[in-house]
Each structure stands twice: as C-alpha cells, then as structure tokens.
Amino acid sequence: MGILDLDFMRNAFAASGIVAVVAGIVGVFLVLRGQTFAGHALSHVGFAGATAAGLIGLSPLGGMIAFTVLAGIGMGALGERLSGRDVAVGIVLALSLGFGLLFLHYYTSFATQASALLFGNVLAVSTGTLLTLAVLGVVALVALAAISRPLLFATLQPELAEARGVSQRTTGILFMAIVAITVSASVQIVGVLLVFTLMVGPAAAAERLTTRLGPGVLLAALIALAEAWLGVIIAFYTDWPVSFCITALSALAYFAAVIATRQA
Amino acid sequence: MNAVELDSLGLTLGRRPILRDVTLAVREGEFVGVLGPNGAGKTTLFRAILGLLKPAAGTIRVFGETARPGNAAIGYLAQSRSALPQLHLSGREFIASSIRGERYGLPILGPEGRRQLDEALDLVGAREIAARPLSAMSGGERQRLLFAQALIGHPKLLLLDEPLISLDPRRQREVVELARRLCRELGITVLFSAHELSQLFGAIDRVLYLGNGHAALGTIDEVIRPAVLSPLYGSEIEVVRANGHIFILSGDARVEEDPHLHEHHDHGHEHHDHGHS
Numbered sequence: 001m002g003i004l005d006l007d008f009m010r011n012a013f014a015a016s017g018i019v020a021v022v023a024g025i026v027g028v029f030l031v032l033r034g035q036t037f038a039g040h041a042l043s044h045v046g047f048a049g050a051t052a053a054g055l056i057g058l059s060p061l062g063g064m065i066a067f068t069v070l071a072g073i074g075m076g077a078l079g080e081r082l083s084g085r086d087v088a089v090g091i092v093l094a095l096s097l098g099f100g101l102l103f104l105h106y107y108t109s110f111a112t113q114a115s116a117l118l119f120g121n122v123l124a125v126s127t128g129t130l131l132t133l134a135v136l137g138v139v140a141l142v143a144l145a146a147i148s149r150p151l152l153f154a155t156l157q158p159e160l161a162e163a164r165g166v167s168q169r170t171t172g173i174l175f176m177a178i179v180a181i182t183v184s185a186s187v188q189i190v191g192v193l194l195v196f197t198l199m200v201g202p203a204a205a206a207e208r209l210t211t212r213l214g215p216g217v218l219l220a221a222l223i224a225l226a227e228a229w230l231g232v233i234i235a236f237y238t239d240w241p242v243s244f245c246i247t248a249l250s251a252l253a254y255f256a257a258v259i260a261t262r263q264a
Numbered sequence: 265m266n267a268v269e270l271d272s273l274g275l276t277l278g279r280r281p282i283l284r285d286v287t288l289a290v291r292e293g294e295f296v297g298v299l300g301p302n303g304a305g306k307t308t309l310f311r312a313i314l315g316l317l318k319p320a321a322g323t324i325r326v327f328g329e330t331a332r333p334g335n336a337a338i339g340y341l342a343q344s345r346s347a348l349p350q351l352h353l354s355g356r357e358f359i360a361s362s363i364r365g366e367r368y369g370l371p372i373l374g375p376e377g378r379r380q381l382d383e384a385l386d387l388v389g390a391r392e393i394a395a396r397p398l399s400a401m402s403g404g405e406r407q408r409l410l411f412a413q414a415l416i417g418h419p420k421l422l423l424l425d426e427p428l429i430s431l432d433p434r435r436q437r438e439v440v441e442l443a444r445r446l447c448r449e450l451g452i453t454v455l456f457s458a459h460e461l462s463q464l465f466g467a468i469d470r471v472l473y474l475g476n477g478h479a480a481l482g483t484i485d486e487v488i489r490p491a492v493l494s495p496l497y498g499s500e501i502e503v504v505r506a507n508g509h510i511f512i513l514s515g516d517a518r519v520e521e522d523p524h525l526h527e528h529h530d531h532g533h534e535h536h537d538h539g540h541s
C-alpha cells in the first residue's frame with residue numbers, strides 16, 4: 001500500500017505543504033526585518049490563546065489565531081520601540097507559556113492536547129483543519145502580496161520610505177498580523193516550540209544563497225516545502241515524530257547553506 | 265523661484281526647541297553646506313523640509329509649496345544607515361525597493377523602473393558596484409549607491425544628511441565633487457550637511473550654519489564671522505584666518521561644559537579648523 005493511499009497521510013502532505021510554502025515566504029520578510037524573535041514569541045502567545053479557548057470550550061485554533069493576531073498587532077504598533085527589546089519580548093513569551101500551563105492545569109482532559117500544541121501533530125490533521133489552513137494560507141499570502149512593495153521599502157529604507165509617505169506603523173502592524181496568521185498555521189504542523197523551523201530556517205538558508213529577493217522568496221518556499229514533505233515521508237518510514245524530521249532537515253538545510261557560502 | 269523658504273520657522277522635538285524664528289531662503293540650483301555642532305538640528309531641519317515634522321511655528325515652502333510628506337521633488341539621503349552592512353541583498357535590489365515603493369502590490373520593477381534605476385546608477389558610476397551584495401561593499405561604495413538612490417525620479421532638491429561619514433579624505437572629496445557636479449550639470453539644489461567646513465571648502469555656494477536654535481545663511485565670508493557665529497555657539501567666538509585656514513576659537517567656560525559644541529580643547533581655547541588642508 002502506497003503512502004498516499006492513507007487519508008491521514010494525504011491530509012498530512014496537503015497541510016504541511018500549504019503551511020510550508022506560506023511560512024517560507026512570510027519568513028523571508030521576517031528575516032529581512034530582523035523580527036524572527038518576535039515571530040517566535042507570537043507562537044507562545046498563541047499557546048496561551050489556544051489553551052484559554054480550550055478551557056472555555058472554544059476551538060483552540062480559533063483562540064490561537066485571535067491571540068496571536070492581537071499580539072501581532074500590538075507588537076506592530078509598538079514597532080521601533082520594540083526593536084532591541086529582546087528582554088521584554090522574552091518575558092512576554094515566558095509569561096504566555098506560563099499562562100498556557102495554568103489553563104491546561106484547570107482543564108485536565110485537554111492535557112493530552114498539550115504535546116500536540118507544543119510540538120505539532122501533522123498526522124492528526126482533519127479535513128476540516130486542512131480547509132482552515134488553506135484559508136489562512138491564502139489570506140496571509142494575498143495580504144502579503146498586497147503590502148509587499150511598501151513593506152520592503154519600509155524595511156530596507158525606513159527614513160526614505162517615511163519621507164515618501166509610507167507609514168512605518170501601518171506596514172508594521174499589517175505585517176505582524178500576517179506573521180500571526182502564519183504562526184497559527186505553522187503551529188498546526190510543527191507546534192508552538194518549533195515554528196522557527198519552518199518560518200526562519202528556510203528563509204535564512206535562502207537569504208544566504210541569493211542576493212535577490214524574488215529568487216530568495218521562491219527558494220525559501222521550495223526549501224520549506226521540501227523539508228516538510230521529506231519530513232513526513234521520513235517519519236512515515238522510520239516512525240520518528242514528523243516535527244523532529246522537519247527540524248532536522250531545516251537545520252541541515254541552513255547549515256549546508258552557511259557552509260556552502262562561507263568563503264563569501 | 266526659491267527651492268526652500270523658511271519663514272519665521274520654529275521646530276520643536278518633544279518639548280525641546282530645536283530652531284526658533286528662522287527666516288531664510290535657499291535659491292534654486294544652489295549648493296548649500298549645512299553645518300553646526302552635533303544636535304544643532306541639521307537632521308531635524310531636513311526632516312521638516314521632507315514634511316515629516318510639522319513646524320511648531322512659521323512655514324516651510326519647497327518650490328513654493330508647503331512642505332508635505334511624499335514630495336517627489338525631493339531626493340533624500342538619510343543619516344542613520346546602520347543596518348545596511350549586514351544585508352546580503354544586492355545593491356540593485358536594495359535601491360529598486362525605493363522606486364515607487366509607496367504603492368501597494370508586488371515589488372516588481374517593470375521596464376520603466378529598470379530604466380530609472382540604471383540611469384541613476386550611471387549618474388554616479390555605481391552600476392558595477394550595485395551588482396554586489398551590500399555586505400560586500402566598502403563604506404564609500406555603499407555611500408555612492410545611496411547617492412544614486414537619492415537621484416531616482418529626477419528630484420529638484422537633494423537633501424544629503426552627512427554623506428561624508430566614515431569616508432577617508434579622498435572619498436570625501438569625491439562625494440563632494442559628485443554633489444557639486446549634479447548641482448551644476450542638472451541644476452539640482454543641494455543641501456549637504458557635514459561636520460567640517462574644510463570638507464566643503466571651494467565646492468559650496470553658501471553655508472547654512474545652525475546652532476543654539478539660530479541659523480545663519482550666507483557665503484563663508486559672510487557667515488564665518490564672530491558677530492554671526494557667537495549667537496550660534498552661545499558664547500564669544502573668535503575667527504582667525506591663517507594660511508588659508510579658518511580657526512573658530514572660543515574662550516568661554518560655558519562652551520567647555522557642553523561637549524556638543526567643540527571637539528578640540530587647547531588651554532581653554534577651542535579650535536576648529538575650517539580651511540583647506
């Protein structure tokens with residue numbers, strides 16, 4: 001029996017594929033803007049959101065999206081004042097994880113979900129979740145395509161962009177909202193703790209391999225997709241957790257890119 | 265027509281007054297050196313001309329129109345450029361982001377954008393440089409690239425905020441010559457901020473000296489005089505000319521307390537070398 005004859009495997013390929021492409025593309029801008037840590041922190045806020053939603057009987061994915069988008073908008077609004085505030089972001093990150101733990105503590109039957117939330121469980125993606133992921137992916141990519149031009153301008157040349165009437169604040173807020181949606185989707189595949197692996201790893205590898213943006217975006221999406229699908233396949237044949245396989249491939253791709261471009 | 269007109273202009277940052285009641289006009293096609301100690305308000309004035317800071321009092325007119333953000337007639341080279349050296353992005357891509365970068369949509373240039381880009385790069389002779397990633401450029405090469413970027417879209421006014429920073433004297437001279445050439449050949453009005461008058465000597469038409477909330481605009485002979493500079497430094501200033509150098513001296517104790525105002529200390533006297541070398 002082939003790997004694609006199984007329903008859950010088909011869903012796993014589709015879900016991880018969609019999320020990988022979106023995360024890879026959004027990740028390019030995240031890396032370019034130096035906001036990778038903020039992205040990492042957003043996923044932790046999402047953990048608190050998902051567990052809080054679960055506690056009051058709502059959809060964890062819904063809670064995660066609501067919390068991360070709100071936090072993303074907040075981070076975007078703080079903008080410049082947040083850059084270099086790694087300590088403050090880190091403390092919010094830890095606090096969110098702490099709250100998530102508290103909510104789990106009071107909702108014990110939800111506790112089985114904890115590991116899936118933290119480390120992902122792509123083999124358990126239902127067709128309903130798959131549909132949600134597709135919608136999230138389309139929303140994120142369409143929004144990113146719409147703002148990518150001023151976003152790039154504001155990222156690379158903030159003063160000049162401002163002088164030309166690009167609002168640093170608006171682009172920053174919109175972008176962090178897009179990041180939040182992407183983070184929420186990524187958590188469904190690799191979990192809260194490992195979103196770096198899809199959102200940052202491929203983009204960082206791609207960034208080293210090309211000096212141009214277009215090819216960089218394409219490369220990041222392809223690397224992320226390859227990592228996700230290969231990860232699922234390796235997991236299928238070895239019985240290792242999918243998330244482990246993806247993180248291993250992501251690290252491999254990044255360090256291979258670093259070594260390949262080292263002399264430059 | 266005047267390129268820039270300041271009329272009873274007052275600028276404040278937070279509660280802090282930066283300029284008070286400044287009235288002056290920069291003529292079209294002029295090359296003006298903008299000088300003044302750290303914190304005098306050079307960058308703040310540029311930002312106000314760009315429309316990024318609303319006047320607290322008075323008005324700013326740029327080619328007859330009230331200053332507003334998004335004025336395509338102004339090319340700008342900003343002072344803070346700290347993030348650049350780490351970017352592994354080609355110079356071309358970097359500059360390309362500014363071409364109609366305020367529009368929504370995908371950052372795709374199109375033939376017209378590419379033509380503008382090449383034209384600007386050729387003006388400063390940076391086409392080869394621009395093929396390399398920013399991380400693989402020297403400070404001077406990066407500066408040349410930013411210069412090209414400020415020229416995109418045929419601006420009539422160039423605001424260059426300390427383009428000489430971290431350049432060796434030869435490169436400094438090159439950048440000043442480049443600015444002068446653009447000013448003369450294309451008729452672009454240039455405001456060029458710098459820290460030493462000597463860097464601009466012989467190239468500029470007039471000097472705009474800022475300090476202590478005041479501003480003075482005129483030829484070097486008109487501005488570099490005790491009567492003009494003393495209020496700008498808030499202390500008695502002596503100007504000594506010798507061997508083609510201009511020294512700005514101050515014996516005032518209040519000046520010494522303010523590390524902003526002077527860099528050299530010599531027996532209670534302050535020396536500023538403002539001549540050629």
Ligand SMILES: Nc1ncnc2c1ncn2[C@@H]1O[C@H](COP(=O)(O)OP(=O)(O)OP(=O)(O)O)[C@@H](O)[C@H]1O
Binds near residue numbers: 277280303
């Ligand atoms: N947000 C703010 N609130 C109050 N004062 C400010 C603010 N931002 C800057 N300043 C002050 O405004 C003054 C003018 O700053 P500006 O950057 O225009 O000076 P500058 O002449 O460009 O100096 P430099 O030679 O160092 O570039 C400085 O003394 C600075 O400390």
Ligand SMILES: [Mg+2]
Binds near residue numbers: 306307308343425
């Ligand atoms: Mg300045």
